[in-house]
Amino acid sequence: MESIQYDVVIVGSGISGAVIAKTLTLAGKRVLILEAGLEAGIALEGEAAYNAYQNYLETFYKAPAKAPNSPYPDLKDAPSIDVLDIVKLQPGKTSTKGYLVQKGPLPFASDCVRGPGGTTLHWLGTTLRMLPNDFKMKSVYGQSIDWPISYDDLKPYYQMAELEIGVSGDVHDQNYPGITPDFFGQQYVFPMKKIPQSYLDAVISKKTNKLKVNLHGKTYQLSCISTPQGRNSVPDTDYPYSKIVWNNREKKLKIEHADPYSNLPSLWDPYTGERCEGNASCVPICPVQAKYNALKTLKKADQKNLNILTKAVVSKVIIDDKTQQVTGIAYKRYTNPGEPEHTTGLATAHVYVLAASAIENAKILLASDAANSSDQVGRNLMGHLVMLTWGLSKEKVYPYRGPGSTTNIPTFRDGDFRSEHAAWISPIDNWGWSWPVFSPGSDVSTAIANGLFGKALRTHINEVVTRQVLLHFEVEQTPDPDNRVTIDPEYVDPLGNYKPVINYNVGDYMLKAFEAAKIVSDQIFAANDLEDHTVYNPVTDPDYVVYKGQGYTFRGAGHIVGTHRMGFTKQDSVVNKEQRCWDHSNLFLAGCGNMPTLGTSNPTLTMTALAFSAAENILKQLEH
């Protein structure tokens, strides 16, 4: 294998790496992926893929806390960031509990998977596009910064991303604030029809859709709409596309009509996972793989042009001092993930791509002293700040059924208020109070502690659990240079690689949005006659914040964004709009780290669109 000349080396087999690998190999380029995770997880078909996945599932069943990373191996030599490691930080104290070294003042609360396929193994699969104004926050609202590209620039790549992920949705429902009728384009449909919305959605929407709410002296009319998502439903026969191909003559990627669209079943069996079956465990694992994960994209790569080296943990990008070109990527290869013994290797190619997720990408660059003439590497770490509110409905709503969320309230995704406070989106949750209070297990233990047993217990559980309603208010976080990833020789993992050190806080622009969102939430609760059970606990909640005397708790959404931003100039950013490092012309960065701001959509669809655009730019560079 060492003797193969590669065109491109990619670090990471998550969705960003997989999309680039697939696009390049299908265009005839030879690609090597360096992947930190175990060999078993990279199996793309048949029994091997089935067995690896069943192992994850069995681990999930046995996990006491069914957290996002619970099904997947946590490797000492390539540790994953894990929400279970988040602790409340005491002022001035650092937590070294997990892979992240958390300096605070608040702990960063999102995680990701280090393993083949990456974090889409446990993502939920919500696939919303960003809104036009999200790309120009500075010019429209005087906040944050503008992107060097517009919504219209990204639009063709959004279509590619929707094909790749296999989005189910109803375009007619997608009315967002601040968009024009050509947002999707005339007659555009998603690859698959919408995932049925839940019964719970219907009950809550009855009183919430068209509800007028007051906020800071203004009236807003709420709407409840279906959410586009990357899980299989019924293919839409009107959907025209089935392929994304490199057109060498025009030097462009094209989305093409070839065969009728067919959805992406499980890796191991074409007749498993053709439809979402309602396992209601999408986070952390879809047992039938009806939900998209990046291994499905890797499977479509041209395998004869692709090599994947697993157990290879990248530590550094090697740069030639004179030319400022990358000359190789240094990695450490373990045999046993629990032992520090390893060999070292250097992977070489013409072009290099870091696609190891936002925090890891930044860390590798910092460890390499690379790409940082702007001093922006590691800075502007952001995520969605999820404020939850929960209550009991008079009417039974029957949660814990279906995908995590099938309906959202988009009303506050854009508007003039963005000059004052952050925007948010409100998904309606289908899984009861499991996130904030670990229901229904906690309902059982509380009932037992109260002496309930027998028929009375069974009835009590039925009465309580079937009425649980949970709303999310996912608040956009704006970039702040002091929210950052750094490295420190004091903190290394067993292989001697740096652990990411995180400084993190939340500014007033977001705190004001918590206040505003709570005002809106209270009106939704009142209209639906929900008995409020929301508690924000100052003592135990790690991300507890206070604004104007009121406390709020937010949680991480799993969206890790902004650590190597794209920008207009070499001085203000790490990559240009082609996602090439300003400092090294043969180094591309992929993933949510490139995003200058994040808007209110879950970031992966946008990031996937960007990955297609990066693949196109890499091909242009290679064909030059």
Added chain:
Amino acid sequence: MKTPTDHITLFTEISVWLTGFNEAELLATGMLDTYYQALQANSSQDDFSYFFKAVEIILHQNRNDIASTEKAIASMLMPVSAYNGIAGSIITMWYTGNWGNTVISGQAYIQGLVWDAAQTHPPGAKQPGFGSWNMPPL
């Protein structure tokens, strides 16, 4: 001295009283033996045998009288101070598949009765099929 079979019978009977699920529902989980063994493995011999003695007396003395059986269970078995909380642990096993915070087995998680009580299914198993969540449960 009681033989293990007698204890399993008592375990089944008291499980019906504790969980609110009938014998057929409990047996249908296929977990009876596993839970009985987990109970034995996780309790001291004293707690275990005193608990079953108490169960036998309660069930015998209050035969066919629901109210008095429940009253006896509430006062003699449910307090945490009784037999180191065995009664609560039995309910927890049947409802969640856990002993304390430990999941007894993958099957135990899947067979958790809390999901039945809540008219749904355990996340990640016994999937009800495409679109089922669009309607109230059957």
